[in-house]
Amino acid sequence: MAGRRFGLRVVGHWILITGLLITLLSLGCGKAETTTANKSKLPADLASRFDATRAWRDLERVVGFGPRPSGSDALAHTGAYILEQIRAASLQAEEQVFTTNTPRGPITFKNIIARTRPNCPPRFIIGGHYDTKWLPRMKFVGANDGGSSTAALLEIARVLAGQPVDAWIVWFDGEEAVQQYSQQDGLYGSVHMVKALHAQNKLRDIQAVIILDMIGDKRLQLTIPDPMRPKEDVMNKWSAPLIQQAFAAAATLGLRDYIQLLNHEMVDDHSPFDWNRVPSIDLIDFDYGNIPRDNNFWHTERDTLDKCSPDSLRIASQIALELLRRLEFHKWPPK
Template sequence: MNPSTYADRFDGHRAMNDLIRLCSLGPRPAGSEAMERQRGIVAEAFRSHGAEVSIQEFEGVHPLSERTVRLANVVGSWRPERPDRVLIGGHGDTRPRADRERDPTRVLGPFLGANDGASGVAALMELARHLTELPGSAGVDLVMFDAEELVFDEVGDYCLGSCEFALRARNQERAGGPSYAAAVVLDMIAGREMCLTREGFGRDYAAWLTEDLWNVARNRGTSRFSDDWGHYVEDDHLPLLGIGVPAIALVDLDYPQWHTLDDRPEACDVGAIEAVGRVVLEWLGRWASLPESPGKTGLLDNENRE
């Protein structure tokens, strides 16, 4: 199967419907009842499309009350028996406060996180619909990370869920279990004006992976990926880089509604999430079709590419 044709199956309208459904739960900060309901929705979406689903439960500390917060990542695994794996992830929690609101009376309003939270998860849900037919035999994990931003006005620690995931992944590999050849994090990928730039840490420490995704985007002719250098972003790819997994973040930090109450579904665009989803799905299809992991040379430079 041609990876480009296969990737065209990613349906931006379905992904937007999932985004709207998640936002209908209301704000979904880590530890909330709404976040727990979202976990159930995502786990069922993964399971219904052929994944082996696991829930990674762990605990965090609320940065203000110092109370214990129950947290959990949702992991969907396709071809779980495969030792060499690829990870696509995104955080599901929403910021506890809309801390970029200039009006102090709005800071505590209901932050829905349509782009900053729901867009990455909605993309994972749409990707899940196509992984049973993924070309080749590579193993793929989709992960919804918890507690990426359980932070109040910069009080607290970022990326608790991906830190927990990375710790378990490292221990698993050391025990002779599977390992990750690459990871892509999806965060804020549906903004109406989105044009993704190359995030700094991924560019510096996983340059070949950055170029792989950008080459796919370039070959597809999408205008949603820019060749410009972007910001250095503290995101869920950093804990993965920290354990030696090549990882990048697709993140639109120039989103005008970032951390404001205007981060709602109407600020999101079908074309944006579809463009990113199709690039990621084509990249996955090309990767999975290779007889061996392409390594740091980049999969589109491999002589076995289609």
Template sequence: MKRSIVNRVAHLVAGIGDAGQRVLKTVRDHRSRLQRRVFSPFLLLIPIVCSNSMRAAPANIWEEFSVEKAFAHVQRLVDFGPRPAGSKAIEKSRDYIEDQLRGSGWQVTRQAFSDDTPRGKIQFVNLIAQFSGQGKAASPSFLLCSHYDTKMFDAIRFVGANDGGSSTGLLLELARVIGQHPNLARKIELVFFDGEEAIEQFSQTDGLYGSRYFARQLQSGGAKQFRGGLLFDMVGDRSLGITLPANSPVEIARDIFAAAEVLKLRNYFTYLGRELVDDHVPLNAIGIPTLDIIDFDYPWWHTADDTIDKVSAQSLRIVGSVALYYLSEFALR
């Protein structure tokens, strides 16, 4: 009811006494009730609308993985050329990896050591990264690992796009995504192993130089802080088929399969049916159950044809998404 009508009624009843005042009160009460009927439901909707517009949907961390960024890392590493231990190219790779990790909020430590090889003493450097953003100290309990060296060949130019490149690019992108979730990141330690490749043939003293040294340093007591780990190796094959070795930790393998099932990617993961010698072996030997996520059915393994055109961004996405789902929903929930 408009104010002019109320005023006219007030003018008409003025001077009529108590009866007039009662009429005026009735008119005002009617106006008040009418306003409440019209405006109250609308006002009640305002906080609901605002609340819904401001409430962000829960983030699925596995959907944050960027295939473009992961593939770009692989391309950059391949552009450095062959990257065997002790080479100038692997030093360029180290600088690149460190820069990318620091840009994502990780603190990087160089674990340098030398070891005897069939070609004499060689200097190796593992890169170890922890996250301590927002002023809180890291307390890692889970390892994510990759080797970043390539095998040394005299007769061919081996750039290791898949073998050494794909897993390193993947781990750098995982570091970026995980770094945006500090509570998760502080529970993880990243390790980039040098010297995974044997100088000649894998043996007790040739190959796995970085992981063997890393494990020895933890053996005095540090291994107990880690309840598990994932190792990535050769994860970029265009015809992806992750083949978990027979010596895989049963519980982690089960949960990786479950994560892949949820994401409808289970058909890309199976068992190899035999054991593999890789950087997970020294870690398992000191009591850190570590799963080797590897596609060992790769025709261009240790050939000059292990080039960037053999690497698929889609394969990197599959492995990265499953790893992130596993970490957030199983391992570190």
């Protein structure tokens, strides 16, 4: 993934899905102020509640839908499955639907949101994309790239159901460029969400964004773009404390060896938030293949279930959950 993209002309609407709502543990939404140190509202064993076996079953189901590019019937079936699982977890579900022009013509996209507390603006977003790259000349099922994040987020949603935290779990549509990443192509869903939140004066309420992408690789090595490199210091300085918390979260779980700094820029669904000075982090393994540093399974027919592991889904998701717990536990964001 390379390059930057900024504005898109989009039209859209929000569809509120009537479903089961969680019982509120406290009246009203959480305040924007930080949680008092040493009084986390989230349980200490939050990360351990992630069920890798159940997440793997979700991944098998998602891959079973076949290639899932934006606007396809297969992605619509995937979206229906996600909504079904959100409702089953007694979470509030929303669809954010919009249409925009692409190099392949107008496409209707759909972001899917699970809210931990009904009608509350998010303090935290945990997200990833559920579309796969449009590759018409091959059967690209995206078990890792698109599938792993979809499945992991479903289990993360189940873990967070009923927890006293104002969080959105988001499945972004249109992360993949139709042709090649540019100002006009790629990151459709996350760009649209940022614009919608900004228009509603809710973007300022978001204290952290955690993106998961390509986290299923059996040879898992998660990376985070280095925020201290001079050419990116201006763009990423507000995300540096969040990245430090991510490393601390991994160390707490005994998973520090699975995460390291990346030595080049990465454009992903965290980027539109980061460009708008929202602390954001991208947990991604972008070395996916059987040749070190070649990434030779990426966007090929070899991105299949046998290259993935339920344990990898667990590791990445547990780091994300522990990071969320730490953000509640410590005074966040830092002043």
